[in-house]
Amino acid sequence: MSDITVLLRAAGLGDAAAAEAVVALLYADLQKMARSRMKQAGHLTLLDATGLVHESYLRLFARLHKSEGGQAQDFPDRKHFLAYASRVMHTIVIDMVRSRQAARHGGEFAHVTLNTAVADLPPQGDDEILRVHEALAELAQxxxxxxxxxxMRYFGGLLEAEIAETLGVTERTVQRDWQKARLFLSMALKT
Incomplete structure (x- = not known):
């Protein structure tokens, strides 16, 4: 059992120090994921990779640390934690886009834009980001x-082998799933 796994279990039992240690040990992985997201976002965001990691940290720490009356998230290993972190980063990006769109309708907030284009699609505006999110939600159904x-692959930057291990399938299955998902999302975005 790795140190990360031990710490994840301790964090799940309410050990705040273990939760902080997990994030500290996986900070480089979280930075890599965030840089990947921000690279694709280009000029369309006020957040940088560090800002995205820190925003993610706040949400991840809340899930790792058992609060009064709350339930801590159970992460059996590093890969499951990073898969969840990729979902958290995705959610942050979508929340920022929605906030920006609300600000367009009379808000006094600074101009904030993001891009989480899927597959090999070029960067788009906020409407496109929300269309991608909606298409991904439809795919999830x-x-x-x-x-x-x-x-895990696009938003989390995980490798096919890591995804396969996390999902309990073969790498070839992950490759086929990725191809199917890209096709579905491309078709959904063309309509």
Whole structure:
């Protein structure tokens, strides 16, 4: 059992120091994921990779640390934690886009834009980001595993082998799922 796994279990039992240690030990992985997201976002966000990691940290720490009356998230290993972190980063990006769109309608907030284009699509505006998010939600209703592969690979930057291990499938299955998901999302975005 790795140190991360031990710490994740301790954090799940309410050990705040263990939760902080997990994030500290996986900080480089979280930075890598965030840089990947921000690279694709280009000029369209006020957040940088460090800002995205820190925003994610706040949400991840809340899930790792058992609060009064709350339930801590159970992460059996590093890969499951990073898969969840990719979903958290995705959620932060979508929340920021929605906030920006609300600000467009009379808000006094600074101009904030993001891009989480899926697959090999070029960067788009906020409307496109929300269309991608909605298409991903539709894909999740049809096939949750395909949506999980997209989140882990695209939003989390995990390798096919890591995704396969996390989902309990073969690498070839992950490759096929990725191809199916890309096709579905491309078709959904063309309509």
């Amino acid at each position: 049809m096939d949750a595993r395909l949506a999980a592969v997209v989140e």
